[in-house]
Amino acid sequence: MSVSINTRSEGHVFEGGFANPVMDSQGVFRRVMNALGEPGTVADLSGFVTPPAPLSQAAAAILLTLADYDTPVWFEKPENNDDAIGWMSFHTGAPRTADVFRAAFAVLEKMSPVEAWAKFPIGTSDYPDRSATLILPVESLAGGEPLRLTGPGIETEKVITPLGLPQGFEAFMTENRAAYPLGLDVLLVCGGEAIGLPRTTRIEEA
């Protein structure tokens, strides 16, 4: 599809999407599938899209690959994300929701307070899949305190060192794991990279 638009002030909303939506979304999906299938591995999602700030390339590529009119997207700070929301809406058709209980995807801010995450849908015992996926930006995916990961997708254990996790993240994820099979799935993002932390992953200080 090609769209020609002359409105200069809004032009940036239409640019920066997938150059080849069919192949690019397939490529991003496989990387995200590996990221969640093998928690702790770093997925390279760079170079697919050029989103407006403050959306990272990784967060934007994930949204363009997975979001559509069936998946309300919740932004933690919509007031800071006018361009990002417009860009996402244009490229995916996904509705932005202000209702945290309806979020299929949540675009969080760095150091997002974990106390507020309890409101996201974690599914029901009949349908644990009716839950939100959190996209959490961090300062860096390396250089922080080591965390040991175990669980499905990990042969023995994996150590990650994300920098700039919110206070209480580890304790929240322990509670999240305890609610299994209900729960939230988390994608840590920084720049063009992402790490998947599905609800099955046990996280502890290494």
Add this chain to the structure above:
Amino acid sequence: MTLPEYNFAYLDEQTKRMIRRSILKGIAIPGYQVPFASREMPMPYGWGTGGVQVTAAILGPDDVLKVIDQGADDTTNAVSIRAFFAKTANVATTTKTADATVIQTRHRIPEAPLSAGQVIVYQVPIPEPLRFLEPRETETRVIHGLEEYGLIHVKLYEDIAQHGHIATTYAYPVKVEDRYVMDPSPIPKFDNPKMNGSPALQLFGAGREKRIYALPPFTHVVSLDFEDHPFEVQKFKQPCALCNATGVYLDEVVTDDRGSRMYVCSDTDHCETRREEGHRGPGLPISGAQTVKEDAA
């Protein structure tokens, strides 16, 4: 700009996105059946439309696809599905397990161990392991939700009481990560242990029943059993008649109208690879009366 006659890998992008989201939920909740809005595919349901849709949603231009039906690459079903993706997704295809990045299968897991980075997609006719006990979907959901799996143990124990051993030899139920009871699709129970701790990602698609489920790599998968009747796989007394392989799943092949039979690898690629390596089996049919296959009691 010329438009292609069909979408890449047949499915439209909205459908792929929906299936992809279901796959990710399945990976996050191993063994749980994720509902999805199954689409009509240009083939009948018995041909594995669920598996085909999962494969279509993950396949990319760099993939190398292998398709097997009962272990064989050359059945009509396997050939048709392979041709379908070669045409609609322009992917390379192979019969070699080791060369494939994506393996779609009906009723077998290859004998050659799968490796990290590979994806195996199972065609599933009946995804609900409790369906024969409880026909109502609302009820089976509650059972899975509450983890009330007593009934399925009772059914297996009835098998033992009647037959002296667990008679279920196909679609033998497994428990995933000590949580969900899962139907492994109609593979022989011989293949069940290959699911446990596999380095490959395992995806399951049921088209008619509109369910997707998954086992991430290195997931704990245990076949249900009892202390006094532990799970055992089928054992074969003879090696493959063609390649002399032992410890593989053998099919009985009738070789003439007097009932002579021989037993050969169900995994045709495994058998051919071994013969190329110089392995030779006894080759000759054995007499009709002899029983070679033995179900472990």
